[in-house]
Amino acid sequence: MRDPQTGDIVDITIKGARVKREGSPGFTIFDIDGHGHNLTLMTALSAVSVEVVEPAAPAEWPPRLGDLWRDRDQELWFAVSVGANIEFVSGLAGELGTTPPAELNRACGPLTLVRREHTEPAEGSWPPRPGDVWRDSDGDGWKAVDTPNGVEMTMYEGNTPSPAEWVQDNYGPLTFVRHEPPEATK
Structure with missing residues (x-):
């Protein structure tokens, strides 16, 4: 070509x-x-x-910890935490192992969200939410801030924020430190 x-x-x-x-x-x-x-x-x-x-993925994508999804064959899949990632485990009794979401969506999609139990992310869960403070692999602190592009992260107040996934890929693994109420982040 x-x-x-x-x-x-x-x-x-x-x-x-x-x-x-x-x-x-x-x-x-x-x-x-x-x-x-x-x-x-x-x-x-x-x-x-x-x-x-x-459609490549449903509007509710990506899966969150605790989600229950159904594949095209009506099989149920639970979203579980595997390290810093969310993966799926089959709801069938006796099934072992986990499957990354993109792989499951390609092989068994379209996937449909059945239930999202937690609408507010748990403290320290990924992706970060405004006010979360994280520490990178060098020990530097990063704060999650709300921007027109969504939630991004900044190392120092006043610096240009960067996408959270980029920070994780380039400075990670990131470790959750604390959540500061949004009023305290101003």
């Missing part, structure tokens, strides 16, 4: 993009990677056709 050349007409596929919100009339904003990188498409033009061929 050759690289696209100026003037080529191409079809573009972005897998796993989440519809973030409707923008101005005729525009749709997509979160393309879960890390605050957005793509805005003008969908009102007749030259642009946005087609959802197959």
Whole structure:
């Protein structure tokens, strides 16, 4: 396959993009990677056709600790904590082992959320919530703050916040220290 050349007409596929919100009339904003990188498409033009061929994951994705999900064969799966990750364990008696969510969704999807028991995340659970303070592998503190891109993390007050997953990938593992009420984070 050759690289696209100026003037080529191409079809573009972005897998796993989440519809973030409707923008101005005729525009749709997509979160393309879960890390605050957005793509805005003008969908009102007749030259642009946005087609959802197959949903990649349900709107409730990603799974949270304690969730109960059902696969396409009606089998139940529980979301459990495995280290810093959430994985699925089968609800069938005698089944052992865990399965990463993306792998289960590919193999047995579409998955449907049956029950989300905890709507408020437990203290110290991932992803961080505004006011959470975490310590990285070097001992530096990171505070979770609310931004227009969602909850992000900053090492020092006034610094530009970074996506929480990026901080975890580049400075982790992160360890939960404490939660400060949002009023205390100002």
